[in-house]
Amino acid sequence: MHRPRLSRRTVLGAAGLTAAPALLAACGGTGTDAADAPQSGGTLRAAFAGGGADEVLDPHRVNLFADAARAKAVFDKLADLGADMAAVPRLAESWTADAALTVWTVKLREAVFHDGGPVRAADVLYSYRRIADPEDTFRARQDLAPIDLDASTAVDDRTVEFVLRHPLAEFPSVLAAFGAYIVPEGATDFTAPVGSGPFTFAAFEPGRSFAADRFDDYWDGPALLDRIEIVVADEESARINALLGGQVEYAHDLSATTARANEDNDAIALVASPGSNMLGFAMKTDRAPFDDPRVRQAVFLLCDREQLVESVLSGRGLVGNDLFGLGFEHYADGIAQRERDVDAARALLAEAGAADLGIVLDTADVGSGFTEAAQIFAEQLREGGLGVEISERNADTYWSEVLTEGQIASYRSGAMPIASHISQRLLTDSPTNVTQWHDAAFDDLYLQLQSTADETERQGLYDRLQQRLHDEGGYLVWGFADWIVGTARNVHGVEQAPANTLDWARFDKVWIA
Known part of the structure; x- marks a missing residue:
């Protein structure tokens, strides 16, 4: 059943969250203003799009x-x-490798779970073995694939010896994989989860709200906030209106258009992390018509990336080159920028026997500018002679549906290491392979890359993989948007940070003054 969206008036009422004072419009605001010393106490209500x-x-x-x-x-x-996508120690206090880069020793810091039990090497191994279960589809499974978890051992309660299947110079990034969280040994029921993070679980209503309270024994020091509440507001308009109306103090994922409209608004503060959100379209390379690389190349050439950045992002973004990770470590910046060429695209379509091709472009209101970008892109494709029908899918089920269904879909990604992007999305058995890119030679080259200790040689392999994706891949990356969140003026400590990095959504360091 389709779930109604929350409007500005219903965000708090439907979620049953606590009341809060009116927003402050005083000077100060987000960040680390020297005039505003960190203070303890209070509840922060944050609006996110949900699932x-x-x-x-x-x-x-x-x-x-x-x-x-x-x-x-x-x-x-x-x-x-x-x-910068480099690994930063958290529960791991340190990591060291043997000379062959095949055995890594990780020392755990002193930390405890919310039930008082210590975080042990056994908990780490249990968590990783659960993620790596071949009978399940945990997202981080592919990232952990280099680890031989049968051979890896707990040397003692605070030392894990990871034995790898092959040399891996970038192993610390594996420890930072998206979703590779540590849970207590034996944990299978997460209706009232126990973790070791800065907040303890308090309440959860799927699709509506979540609440957690400060954990005083957190290893990195107690959070400043008493409580964090996350409320679901799928539509961006609902998130910004809830912020402006005082129903939340934090609105996640705002568009450039919204930011421009509110940049002089004294009631809120905007925090932007430049170029950290990839935007594009994902073509299914295993089915018609995009199983023909000439059709994919034609679509690449029909895209006017500059128009999309200017129109959808109000110019607050960077032009993409059909590759993930612009500005990140290992990005192949030597590949020439692709330019629009309608005549060349028409010739490729004619050669492929697809001059009068009709396609269905899937999209949904699940991200800032999604539907607008789809409409502009559809017009660009029509200029090349393609017939395009836009299909508006259900926002609640969009990501699960387009993973396996359809032909081409609106797509976006937050930040992650380029190696993680490849392992999670581009290998034959990657769990979120939305482009259905299946190529044994590509898989083998990635394995060779992981095993290459020499940094120059490894970069050369990264370049080869990205050149292949630029030539024949299924991701059309048209731009990189600023990652923008909005806060009430009395909220401090929200850092500029790409999504999925340490300081993104890091509410334990936020305070209200």
Whole structure:
């Protein structure tokens, strides 16, 4: 059954959340203003787009940003990602490798779960073995594939010895994989989850609301907030209106258009992390018409990326080149920027016998600018002679449906290491392979890359993989948007950070003054 969207008036009422004082419009605001010393206390209410009534609190099943924000509040990983996509220690105090890069020793810091039990090496191995279960589809499974978990051992309660299947110079990034959270040994029921994160679970209503309270024994120091509440508001208009109306103090994922309209609004503060949100379209490479690389190449050439950045992002973004990770480590910036060429696209379509091709473009209101970008892109494709029908799918089920269904779909991604993007989305058995890219030679080249210790040689392999994707892949990446959140003026400590990195949605360091 389709779940109605929350409007500005119903966000708090439907979720049953607590009341809060009116927003402050005083000077100060988000960030680390020296005039505003951190203060303890209060509840922060944050509005995120959700995933409907099927949402769960199992941290190994995170998919949407709301899932990740909830998991981050309750759980911890061994490492997380800095803004440059380098691994930053979290539950792992340190990591060292042997000379062959095949055995990595991870020392755990002193930390406890919410029930008082210590975080042990046995909990780490249990968590990773659960994620790696071949009978399930946990998102981080492919990231953990280099680890031989049968051979890996707990040396003692605070030391894990990871034995790898092959040399891996970038192993610390594995520890920071999206969804690779540590749960207590034996945990299978997450209706009232126990983690080691900065907040303890309090309440959850799938598709509507979540609440968690400060954990005083958190290893990184108690959170400043007493409570964090996450409320579902799928439509961006509902999120910004709830913020402006005082129903929430944090609105996640705002569009450039909304940011421009509110940049002089004294009632709120905007925090933008430039170029951290990839936007594009995903073509299914295993079925007609996009199983023909000439058709994919024609679609690449019909896209006017500059128009999309200017129109959809109000110019607040960077033009993409059909590759993930612009500006990140290992990005192949030597590949020439693709330019629009309608005549060349028409010739490719004619050669493929697809001059009068009709396609269905799937989209939904699940992200800022999604439907607008689909409409503009459809017109660009029509200029090349393609017939395009836009299909508006149900926002609640969009991501699960387009993973396996359809021909081409609107797509976006937050930040992650390029290696994680490849392992999670582009290998034959990747769990979120939305383009259905299946190529044994590509898989083998990625395995070779992982096993290459020399940084120059490894970069050369990254370049080869990305050149192949640029030439024949199924991701059309037209731009990189600023990642924008809005806060009440009395909220402080929200950092500029790409989505899915350490400081994104890091509510334990936020305070209200």
